[in-house]
Amino acid sequence: MRLKTTLEQWQTLQAIEQAGSIQSAAVTLNKSHTTLIYSVKKLEDQLGIKLIEVKGRKAGLTEHGKTMLRRAQSMLEQARELEMISEQLNSGVESQITVAIDHLCDPSWLYTPLSEFLTQNNTTSVQVVETSLSKTTDMVVNELADIAIINLPITNYPAEAFGTTTMVPVISAHHPLARKPQVSLADFATTSQIVVRDLGDSDKAKQNVGWLRARQRITVDNFDHAFRAVEQSVGFCRLPQHLVEYRQNNKIKVLELEHSNQYQVALHLTLPKGAKSGPAAIALYQALLKSVEYRA
Template sequence: MRLKTTLDQWLTLIEVDKAGSIQAAASRLNKSHTTLIYAIKKLEQQLGVSLIRVEGRRAVLTDDGKSLLRRAEPIVDQANELELLGSQLSKGIESEITVTIDHLCNRDWLYRPISEFLASNAGTSIQVRETSLSSTRDAVINQQADIAIITLPVTNYLAEAFGVVTMIPVVSRHHPLAQKSSICSEDLLSETQIIVRDLGHIEDPDEQDVGWLKSQQRLTVDNFDHAWAAVSQGLGFCRLPEHILASLDTTQVKKLPLLGGARYQVPIHLSLPKAVQTGPAASALYEFLLADANRRMDNI
């Protein structure tokens, strides 16, 4: 199918509508007044409708012109995005990058910089995948991500400090443990412990365990959302990231006064699994992430 009209014609109509006059639009497009009049007249002939009427010194779209322009504007925007994407691809800029984030990390630390990145990188899409334990490590070793937000650095891969997450043991206020003024590890042995499972492929489960796991009964869930729901229902105790607790209504839970374990901290790091092969878009996002981390840590 051969189109009667061109994107340039629609762009001309858009500029006339924005500028309010043909003369002003001609100046913005760096074209002559006569050229724009000819382009609009030709577009009207091709479509068989009147697009513009003159009111004094202003060029005003007709109702038909307004209706057509509403449909034309997103098409012109998409054409501009295609040209931008083509330009980026010609420079080796990735059309899509993958970021993995360990489930312990505060998600604000990721999405705030992503917002800044997307504002100046319209041609690049981002895949975000959550990891934990072995899958966090595998994302780096197997180069499953362009940028990996991890806990401890992976052997032989460079990592940059990104923040620290504090883990707090909590329990429902209606749970028997909540009635104790002081708790030791022996008090936990007969209680149900809620833990978040490893999201990776586990070859040796013993190597993936982290922290105190001596309770005789466990409830294992996929993520901290489920863990919180289980704690809220009084099913057992669980260690949750402090930043998650800060975003929730914690009036019905209690922090456990656990001797020797009331809180512990997990360091979070940034890593570039592909090292020198990291593309320019991923490198740019990495810099946004690092700059945001530096601002956060400077304010501590």
């Protein structure tokens, strides 16, 4: 079905409403008064309803005109967005980028800058992939990510400091160890430890980090499962402090561990594709780097 009206006609009607008169709208659109009157009259004929009425010395929209314009607003906005998107795509902006975020990183460190980035870019979709240990390395060296938040240094991939994550030992508030003012590694000899699985695909490259040689090891996929396991008294675990503070859960207790109460993991930001990185990836990378200053 062929449309009776054009975007330009609706844009004219919008300009009249915003400017308050046909004369002012003509100045805004850089068109003659006569041209606008003709455009509106033609639109009225095409729709079969009155859109403009004269009140005193000014012409304004009728109730029908206002109703129709409200419906047309989103259409005009979408048309403007389409033109903006075409300009961005024409300039080489990526249609999609992938961000690899190590599971130790506080997610807010990514999503706050990402939200700001998206206000300036409505073209690029963003895939966020959670990684750990060997999978983090794999995403970088195989250039599967455009931006990567990593912890372990990766040879030949320059990186900038992005922050540190503090790991704290936690256990169920109902566990006998929770009642002790301080515990030692020996106390864990008869307690199961919950560890998060290396998400890498290669068994040879997989790593074990943070295991305290407890009696048993319970391996889970992510910190959410680890947190829930601790709540249910499955065992103890080292969790990121930001996660413990965010959940503010009285079902678990942070332990005072002798000589090993907490440790910090440095996080870094890198561009796996280096000079091949596109403008959207670089823009988000710079936004992430700038956000470090606000957190300092």
